[in-house]
Amino acid sequence: LLHTRGKRDLAGKRILISAGGTREYLDPVRFIGNPSTGKMGIALATAAAHRGASVTLVCGCVEPTLLAALPKMKTISVTTASEMETALLSAFPDADWVVMSAAVADVKPATYSQEKLPKPSLPNPLPLEPVPDILAQLAQLKQPHQKLIGFAAQTGDIETPAREKLNRKKLDAIVANPIDRPDAGFGSNTNEAIILSARGDRVTIEPCSKLKLAHHLFDFLD
Numbered sequence: 001l002l003h004t005r006g007k008r009d010l011a012g013k014r015i016l017i018s019a020g021g022t023r024e025y026l027d028p029v030r031f032i033g034n035p036s037t038g039k040m041g042i043a044l045a046t047a048a049a050h051r052g053a054s055v056t057l058v059c060g061c062v063e064p065t066l067l068a069a070l071p072k073m074k075t076i077s078v079t080t081a082s083e084m085e086t087a088l089l090s091a092f093p094d095a096d097w098v099v100m101s102a103a104v105a106d107v108k109p110a111t112y113s114q115e116k117l118p119k120p121s122l123p124n125p126l127p128l129e130p131v132p133d134i135l136a137q138l139a140q141l142k143q144p145h146q147k148l149i150g151f152a153a154q155t156g157d158i159e160t161p162a163r164e165k166l167n168r169k170k171l172d173a174i175v176a177n178p179i180d181r182p183d184a185g186f187g188s189n190t191n192e193a194i195i196l197s198a199r200g201d202r203v204t205i206e207p208c209s210k211l212k213l214a215h216h217l218f219d220f221l222d
């Protein structure tokens with residue numbers, strides 16, 4: 001409430017938020033994953049709830065301790081990109097805004113073995129198949145009252161690829177954030193960003209807590 005001074009400007013808004021990473025398993029003990037901890041997504045869910053929104057959180061793999069501090073909200077826990085896709089597609093019709101901060105896999109192993117594979121039997125090279133883009137699918141289903149907000153974690157020039165993703169995925173806005181600075185990106189408690197909208201608005205957010213960045217994003221959206 002520090003950041004909102006008690007304002008409930010998202011009251012009546014239904015916000016669907018994805019957080020954390022996905023894991024694409026090859027067998028019960030090996031997976032393709034990423035370093036997402038869920039801190040940004042959980043900050044978004046917290047900020048939206050404090051501002052009065054009705055929040056649904058689709059939670060991938062996150063640091064378990066973070067969930068204990070969450071305000072009361074509907075939470076759906078998933079592990080794989082496919083489970084995240086199912087959860088988001090089913091919750092999407094009841095959402096006004098979707099904020100997709102999850103780090104979703106781009107590829108998955110082409111096969112899954114129920115039994116643990118002995119080391120010598122591990123496929124090498126490992127056959128991969130593409131993971132469908134969840135946001136791009138939501139964009140196809142989007143109704144006029146709905147808004148899609150993506151994240152783009154980038155190294156180097158963060159803005160050019162983020163703008164390309166905003167256009168390619170037909171999003172309403174995208175949050176470009178660096179992952180190659182000491183105080184931003186995966187696992188950090190702080191972040192910084194450039195937020196771009198399809199309308200052409202652009203705002204730079206200087207390094208701040210992830211909760212503060214979440215509030216800057218909700219200030220930017222309307």
Ligand code: CTP
Binds near residue numbers: 165
């Ligand atoms: N995203 C998604 N489904 C995927 C992959 C990504 O919905 N299978 C979403 C992410 O949650 C994020 C946005 O798309 O909100 C951008 O993700 P990003 O990984 O930056 O973009 P990609 O299109 O996957 O491109 P690349 O990884 O090559 O940079």
Ligand code: CA
Binds near residue numbers: 105
């Ligand atoms: Ca990706």
